[in-house]
Amino acid sequence: MAPTEQLRRRQRQDYPYVLEYRTRWADNDMYDHMNNSVYNFLFDSVINTYLMEHCGLLPPTSAQHPLMAHTHCDYFSAISFPKVAELGLRVNKLGKSSVTYEVGLFEKGVEGIKAVGEFVHVFVDRATLRPNGDGMNNQLRSGLEKLAVHKTTSKL
Template identity: 40%
Template sequence: MSNKAPRPRREDFRRSYTLGTRWGDHDSYGHVQNVVYYSFFDSAITQFLVEQGTLDIDNSPVIGLIVESSCTFFSSITFPDQVTIGLRIAHLGNSSARYELGVFRNGESEASALGYVVYVYVDRASNKPVAIPQLVRDELLTLVD
């Protein structure tokens, strides 16, 4: 699993979250399945938003919906590895944010994978795009690269 794209380093990210892999995360080839990386991304972003008090999962009137995502893989992760998900904002628009996420295996300094997720913020009731609320924007700005 190699890619010619540069491998980000831990220090390239503003915030990080550590998660454990689970027995069922890997496939018959012995590496964590691709879909699990997207779960890592979603968990890190949601944890950040909840910790900052900008997302009440059940009641926030404005929510972020994923409209685009991608992942580039550099090296394998397997069970029982610990992964650290680095988090930063690469672009902050009026109603959207592009999160970039580095996946780091155990204590390694270079990313095993690099992904991005684009959220569009919408009114929960109408599902129509809205400006990112100022409280959310202020917290997202702490992640801007």
């Protein structure tokens, strides 16, 4: 993950894929802002929406199955109901069977980033829950490469 000050300077154009989310009353906590757990829900949602729309992932049946290996979030300012969130997605690292995503959360119509999340998925065989020796299939890799900001391949 990039240093905090670098993350604070992220802009919408730093993310090749953006998904809108209309906040709900239930997203707010007793402090009148979106609960921390909802951020993770949103990060997971933008990633899986992209995987389904652009990488051929069909969650109930795909042979390759993403497992969460790591998650992290830096919070910079609050967002709350009834605002509209814009979730930007990029790939910071693409390995043989793993991918490190970065998700930027913005409020529609407002400058400045609200939060930046990092998720790491390891793609495993559905039956064994172990990484496939050949790594990701071509359709999955091709879709993820479109979001890659650094063309990095690792062994995992």
